[in-house]
Amino acid sequence: MQEITRDTLISRAKELLASGEVDRVYGWKRGEFCYDVTPALFTDAESLEKDFEWGDFCGANLSKYLVEETRKSEGKILVFMKPCDTYSFNQLLTEHRFDREKVYVIGTPCAGMLDPKRIRDHAESFTSVVSDENGVTVSTLFDGDVKLDRSEVMPDRCLNCKSKKHVAYDELFGEDGGTIASGRFDEVEKIEKMTPDERFEFWRGELSRCIRCNACRDVCPACTCEKCVFDNPNSGVENKAAENSFEEQMFHIIRAFHVAGRCTDCGECSRVCPQQIPLHLLNRKFIKDIDGFYGEYQAGAEVGSRAPLVDYTTEDIEPSDAVKGGDENA
């Protein structure tokens, strides 16, 4: 259950549309089921009333859509943002990807989203999901109602939320929170402690499921290049289902490397992956290393900060000293 209701957001959006302050609204739209919510653009009060959605399945980060949308006209766009989305928003501003003046941001507090994939693990063929202070009630087609604890069905990104604080907004609903010392590197550490062979097996198991749909790239707010290496037929990792194991690894190393230092750890890549590949564990490895080697850095925490990979000091760690895996039995 989210603290702010859908109606509150809709009525504020309508006000801003009516006053002419904004001429478009970026929000979420409900699909056929309660859990298939997609980002959507609204231009009038009626469609807002009809389709606008705010709730446990509004995980989509709307910041990347602003890059294209702000170029379409001079008018202002109203956009709703959860705390984690505002980091991506700032990172895009740092990279001069859109004009801040054309956006009106309303910050919405977030109680953590729910992950339909995890719900499915507990409740086959579910049709509706209702959440309140006591937890989540899932109605299923064949097994009646299933009661679950919220933490059982939240995605990793929300279980290990790094911040409930909005780092960018024009208007804020509810109370703003603070940053959280989450256990987001615990999983990374677990993998680091494995032997090299175990690590290789672990990642082969995960990455070999990849179908190269490129959804992780497409959704990532840090991936906003207009020409992408993965579309270049000479790159050796062009768009297509990987033919062999190497391509999967190469794709994933390159994808993660291209956003290293700029990834805000928003978790969108893992959210959209149809194969449930824990992509955030690759990004977080880079974040953890960067924190360890060059000092703590949170991409998107402020506009204009210098990303670690376009910076240096004369005392930086040598690559040969950087590799400190786990158990040395290789």
Added chain:
Amino acid sequence: MSISKEPYRPLIVAFCCNWCSYAGADLAGNNRLAYPADVKIIRVPCSCRVNPTFILRAFQRGADGVILCGCHPGDCHYTSGNYYTRRRMALLFSMLDYLGIERERTRVEWVSAAEGAKFAATMNDFCETVASLGENKRLEDLRCKK
């Protein structure tokens, strides 16, 4: 009938910066210092020209080891190129290790134009290390193998 197999020789790709390490390799040659012919040198304007994809691509096309040589930190012809290299490669190597790929297959070494002996010694050492690991199985692309 027995088929005689040639002894295994690793394929090493060495990216060398034009201003220091490539000249260092030259010096090694002029001084007749021996290093294995398994090393294929690719000259780059600066170590910082080497995009991590180059390294992965070399492995994809069949390299067993990739070494990147540049000017010593502080001596870059373009002032700061190798400092960026150092950060990039530190992160890349750590990531390769995280994926369970043998860390000994990649290396960065700073070799100046005056260090012909160091160049030869580095290459000898690296070839030996890679040869002892054997063929690169974890980062290869079968289609690219002859």
